[in-house]
Amino acid sequence: MIQTSAAFRRDTQGLDGSISLSEIISAFSYALDLTEGALHGHALRSCLLGMRIAEEAKLPSEQTGSLYFALLLKDIGCSRNARRMSQVIGGEDSVAKSVLNSEDWTRPHKPSLSTLKLLWNNVLPEAGPVARAARFVRNGVARHQNISVLSSLRNDRGAAILNKLGMDQIAADAVRSVEERWDGSGYPDSLKGEQIPLLARICSVAQHLDFTSATSGMQSAIDTLDQRSGTWFDPELVRMARSLHRRGILWNNCSPADAEQDTRQAVLDLDSGMRHQLEPNQIDRICEAFADVVDAKSHFTYSHSQGVADAAFGIAQAMGLSRDRAQLVRRAALLHDIGKLGVANAILDKKSQLSPQEWKTVYEHPRITRRILERIAPFREMAVIAGEHHEKLDGSGYPDHLKAPDLSTESRIVAVADVYAALSEDRPYRAGIELDETLSIMSKLIPTQLDESCFEALISVVAGQREAISAPTVVVAGSPLGYPFKNAGFKNTAFESAL
Template sequence: MDVRLSEILAALSHALDITEGQPRGHSERTCLIAMRIAEHLELDDATTSSLFHAALLKDAGCSSNAAKVAALYGADDAAVKRDRKVTDHLSPAASVRHLVRATAPGRSPMAKARHLRLLVAHGAGGSRDLTELRCERGASVARFIGLDEVAATAIRHLDEHWDGRGYPDGLEGDAISLCGRILCLAQTAEVYWQDGGAGEACDVALRRCGSWFDPAVVDALVATREDAVFWASLQTPLVSALEPPDRAQYADDDRLDRIAEAFATIVDAKSPYTGRHSLGVAEIAVALAARLGDDAVGQRAIRRAALLHDIGKLGVSNRILDKPGRLDAAEWRAMRRHPEWTLEILQRIPAFAALAQVAAAHHERLDGTGYHRGLGAAQLDRPSRVLAVADVAEALSAERPYRGPLAPGEVLAIMRRDAGTALDAGVFAALEAALPAWSAAPARRDDERVAA
């Protein structure tokens, strides 16, 4: 049965929110603000629909620069992005304060100085490149899941400013798409609303009117200042009611597959060591399911679960994901939360509810030694067991910050020690037959799925 695209994107937007260092619901609230501006500007239904979906997917490229941000600042990428969201980076004084706050927090003066030098050397050109990577990746995801070019362009133009001093292309005035201008203001207003309510959201719009923001769009936002009912609605955002009814989009099975694959690329783009992890796990899981006799429906279900199993990792700092040494206790606690976040996000989507439990169980083990819930054999169905084996096999086959990739024989030798105790023996037997062929197959490049 087809499901509304807005329900899926609204739920998955929570994963994008945590990647950007924002509280869950940020994108949905941005969508509500954008829709209110669109109403004031009397946009037609087609443009409003494009804006609606673009608002929910605006941060689809956010993971692509996370590793670079963490490395440059020597800090949690989400924390840096959160601080940058409330910084007028075109103000030299504000930029300096941001750098002092966000660079290598809690570390030695020498470490802070080293990262500040890196940031200075990176310069405005480097910042522009990071923004271009983020915005173009987001636009590519929008196109991949079937959104129109108006929506994709709005995402591309998200960080352009009215005065031409924004990124990535330095577009000015009406050269920026109208939906892009609305999104730029709507997302900024939402961030300032979090701490200062409607007054601060409107005040920041007025302070940056004519520089960051289109004056006509600012006027549309400021007209809502005294509408207490509207601003109260942001507390529990319900975006589906604002989708233009005659323009509602739906997702059939093929589109659901594309959405799962698109979000897998978002997850994998977060770390240079997971560039193909989710797709690889999906390929192995499908091969195992086929060998174990699953029909096409079962294979499709396990593929979706595999593609989305690590969506919770979008909330894990790259300082942890890319750390070359052993994780300390606090870092390990943070890492172990990602299956929990996967479950929370996927459970919000009726179309993915059945696979949410499977996806979130990829670190569970038959003997109860796994995480995040410590489930045992009696609680783990076969799809969960298949996904657990596929995840381990792909992870061992791939490069990691602390070691190189392992050959199929080494992978199987390591996993054989856990077969029948932590990992399902029958699924492992299927892996022994499937892994050599999978390892020998040429990997599909990312740009064959979602162009970088």
């Protein structure tokens, strides 16, 4: 059996007792920036900006912890509306998000020239001029309705995930109301003035400051804030932000040019009075919540991460891994696709063949997964396992074309579980494959691409599952592995296309 290195084992000792919530969330905020289409470090800088405004406003200490995590997690629902954004614009969902974050919706019938150019250049990019013009006009007519639906999807989902993470209701309400506007023109409830939760008003100012400064500079961010005082933003919070700017306090470690490690350390230093160790079940809950964020990006991957985790955990147990190692495998499987938050829905949901450039983007997502997870020191081994889920024993996998000697038992387990789940699910270009055919396809990849011992363990888990539920041939929905298997009649001719 291939073993992990002794160095990795030393690195991960005490995993469940030496990490705080702020360390995990501040690292995972990078994944949320990818989904939001924001400049790298957006959530961290927004947190610093918002907390400085809160200090100026003398926010009660019992609310500062809630604001801190609301600022870091305000975009956690953004994957939920990514597919709808892609459908609405007919192109990159990140373009729609850019418009949503920058356009002044208090002037609904007067979009800026820059917004119109951005939309025109990106709507249905592969279509002809007539189809593009028709979609462009249709989007303009339905703009208010589209934005209302998208905001509701995002903000309700974000609040629900904060509740799942165990955050208090104050933080959840702040995330849900972050797109409300002072004059009542915002979403999702058209709240006005002080009806909007104070924490949401602070989050709104902070995210505007970072978005605008990243594209147009700090002075422009302050000027735009002034222009929208009393329409978008609470005038008193605008006054405080302007005062902090004038005194040279507002932007410390908040420039995109600042080193990310310095910005993140400044964010972690703010948490010194609230810092607490996480229990193993809390770490599991965080991993599960972010797996939900990943899977919500496309309905074709709904519950995929949980399914891979269930399968991987079952394989690990069947192979006799210790409880700690099996739990490590499960967590790596839950988070293996977190790098897909940086892949546009126009690619993920595409029904036709991907272009070489689109494949290049897809091939990078395991590397991005690894980069996100390795920001958390005790997650370094998990980062390697999760980042290798598309590698194959013969070197035909990606992104690094690793071969058998380079791949640990844990990495091999997650790779087998991922293929098993991917073949079983509906994809844009085919329906899910029934169980017997899934196993038949996988058997042809043994031992060249997939590990034989891991595959045999999977078969034993499936056999035990079948016996437990007394099903004649097909596993039903709600099974221990979490997958309904469909008799699609699909004949796989190109294995890579199935993934």
